[in-house]
Amino acid sequence: MILTLLQNGDYETARLKALAELKNAPENAELNYFAAWAHDALGKEDAAIPFYEKALELGLPDADKKEAYIGLGSTYRITGSPEKAVLLFQKAIEEFPENNALRTFFIMAKYNQGKEKEALQEALLLLTNTTNDKDILSYKKAIQFYAQDLDALFH
Structure with missing residues (x-):
């Protein structure tokens, strides 16, 4: 029921139902995750955090766990805690090394942490390893080489 509400975009009803069920x-873990999702979707990020944390602490199935990590x-990133x-x-990438959405959000967090160069390097490598764009792929080797040291000059 709550999952259906979330999937249909009825976040306020889902939030209220999740909170009511959490009393009992x-x-x-699933109810905490649903409460986090609903709060987050409603722009109540600070309120979502403890629900996400508890859901992950209690344990979720892998599919939900990936989404909860993201x-x-x-x-954390948009509320001013890029270090967290x-x-x-x-941790999430250690558990799910093939998940490129996790890697993409990780790159954004590194950027917000002030590691712009490292973030760009990782973004370029992720791009060249995941794209099907023939124009980018035709320069894959060069892009990956230059990404290793973006400040290098050659004379």
Whole structure:
């Protein structure tokens, strides 16, 4: 029921139902995740954080866990805690190394942490390793080489 409400964009109703059900089952990871998702979607990021944290602490199935990592990490980042976001995304990428959405949000958190050069390097490598664009792929080797040291000059 709550999942359907979330998927249909009825975030306020989903939020209220999740909060009501959490009164009887505060240790339910899924309900905490749903409450986090609803709060986040409504622009109540600060309120979403403890629900995301608890859902991850209690344990979620992998599909929901990936989404919760993205939600919490992104929320940390946009609420002024890029350091927390970076640490969370590092952990998430260790668990789900093939998930490029996690890598993309990790790059944004690094940027907000003041590591712009490192973020751009990783973005370029991610781009060249995941794109199907023939124009970019025709320069893949050069882009990856230059990404290793963006400040290098050759004379």
